[in-house]
Amino acid sequence: MEPSDRALVTRARSGDPDAFRALVERHSRVVFRLAYRMTGNRQDAEDVVQEAFLRAYRQLGRFDERAGFGTWLYRISTNCALDTIRARRRRSENQAAAQPDGPDSLAQVPAHDPSPERSAWSAQLRGAVEDAMNELSPTERAAFVLRHFEGMRMEEVGRALQCRPGAAKHSVFRAVQKLRRALEPLVAPVRS
Amino acid sequence: MKHLSQSQLVLHYYGEDAGAGIDAAAHVAGCPLCLESYRAIERVLGVMQALEVPEQAENYEAALWSGIEPRLRPPAPAWLPVWGWRLAAGAVCAALLAIALFTGRVAPNHPPAESAPVADSQAGDRVLRLAVGDYLDRSQMVLLELANTDSARTRQIPWPVTRDRASDLVSESRLYRQTAEHTGDLAVAHVLDDLDRVLLDIAHGPDQLSPRDLDRLQQRLDAQGILFKIRVLSSDMQKQAL
Numbered sequence: 088m089e090p091s092d093r094a095l096v097t098r099a100r101s102g103d104p105d106a107f108r109a110l111v112e113r114h115s116r117v118v119f120r121l122a123y124r125m126t127g128n129r130q131d132a133e134d135v136v137q138e139a140f141l142r143a144y145r146q147l148g149r150f151d152e153r154a155g156f157g158t159w160l161y162r163i164s165t166n167c168a169l170d171t172i173r174a175r176r177r178r179s180e181n182q183a184a185a186q187p188d189g190p191d192s193l194a195q196v197p198a199h200d201p202s203p204e205r206s207a208w209s210a211q212l213r214g215a216v217e218d219a220m221n222e223l224s225p226t227e228r229a230a231f232v233l234r235h236f237e238g239m240r241m242e243e244v245g246r247a248l249q250c251r252p253g254a255a256k257h258s259v260f261r262a263v264q265k266l267r268r269a270l271e272p273l274v275a276p277v278r279s
Numbered sequence: 280m281k282h283l284s285q286s287q288l289v290l291h292y293y294g295e296d297a298g299a300g301i302d303a304a305a306h307v308a309g310c311p312l313c314l315e316s317y318r319a320i321e322r323v324l325g326v327m328q329a330l331e332v333p334e335q336a337e338n339y340e341a342a343l344w345s346g347i348e349p350r351l352r353p354p355a356p357a358w359l360p361v362w363g364w365r366l367a368a369g370a371v372c373a374a375l376l377a378i379a380l381f382t383g384r385v386a387p388n389h390p391p392a393e394s395a396p397v398a399d400s401q402a403g404d405r406v407l408r409l410a411v412g413d414y415l416d417r418s419q420m421v422l423l424e425l426a427n428t429d430s431a432r433t434r435q436i437p438w439p440v441t442r443d444r445a446s447d448l449v450s451e452s453r454l455y456r457q458t459a460e461h462t463g464d465l466a467v468a469h470v471l472d473d474l475d476r477v478l479l480d481i482a483h484g485p486d487q488l489s490p491r492d493l494d495r496l497q498q499r500l501d502a503q504g505i506l507f508k509i510r511v512l513s514s515d516m517q518k519q520a521l
Contacts, residue, residue, distance in 0.1 A: 170507055
């Protein structure tokens with residue numbers, strides 16, 4: 088039987104690197120999915136995953152074992168992803184201000200993984216979805232990803248973002264509103 | 280009939296409308312307008328699945344661990360020679376930066392040949408980014424040593440040397456920060472400002488570092504995510520300098 092997260096955390100705290108490695112192996116793909124959806128970019132997501140585990144390792148001593156390790160790691164990962172999105176946005180704004188007529192910053196364009204079998208429509212749709220997501224503020228994006236993709240309830244979203252549930256709800260609502268504005272023309276049924 | 284708000288419809292979509300005092304399902308079923316609005320939300324949120332997450336390679340966990348594992352250990356004690364070399368490199372970069380600033384940015388009144396200002400400015404930018412990248416790397420080394428040392432092993436840190444290094448870095452940072460502010464690179468200026476405050480605290484730290492001091496410092500580094508910010512910025516600087 089595989090050891091529980093709690094048992095691994097206890098061993099990692101006492102300096103067993105293999106135990107921490109087991110935690111990394113167990114949770115890294117889930118954290119990557121979260122980070123990718125929040126950042127929209129593979130490289131940023133990989134950086135976020137690495138940073139999240141490093142922060143978790145450094146904070147293991149303060150981890151309250153009554154909470155789930157996964158939930159705690161999620162919170163750390165969310166914060167790392169938010170830091171990344173905010174830093175990228177500030178850079179983009181600075182670059183846009185410095186070069187008003189220049190090309191769009193690469194940082195604003197999420198990575199598109201080439202997939203030959205993908206149809207033109209789904210490529211267009213995916214591009215539109217990514218563009219719409221990039222229009223959300225960092226908090227709106229984080230709240231929406233946690234609610235929509237990760238299936239967290241609003242209260243959990245609030246805890247993960249360290250804000251009140253009302254503020255988390257508000258961020259999700261604003262995100263949905265913006266997504267509707269951007270995507271509805273694409274998905275509206277054709278009326279005869 | 281009072282229609283449901285967009286927020287209520289979103290809560291209904293996510294199944295979080297219980298306790299709101301309204302039977303949203305019944306209302307939507309009997310109200311064409313709200314039903315249409317609800318269907319629109321369903322369609323839009325339905326296509327969000329198009330946001331695919333790329334599959335990671337089979338050896339992803341192993342590759343990730345190989346990036347994490349070396350950083351879990353305290354840095355090797357043989358850093359002094361490397362540090363000395365890096366200090367020298369930093370000084371050269373700073374000198375180059377000053378030259379670049381004066382030729383490319385600060386003295387734009389001279390009308391040189393037509394294409395020269397662009398070339399000068401680009402060279403100045405590159406040197407600036409290289410110098411800031413190098414500065415960030417050196418700052419990161421100081422902070423990593425503090426972040427990765429167990430507070431029970433505080434004695435392993437050559438504290439007087441660390442304080443001196445922090446002090447040197449503080450004097451150096453002002454030039455970069457002012458340049459970043461001058462050129463409107465506010466993201467860089469913010470990170471440098473955060474870093475400056477941490478380094479100042481280290482430079483003006485107690486004569487002897489106690490485990491409690493180290494713990495407090497580590498908590499501060501964690502809370503501000505400063506190491507992460509430095510790494511992101513440093514990586515940007517290197518990419519932009521290429």
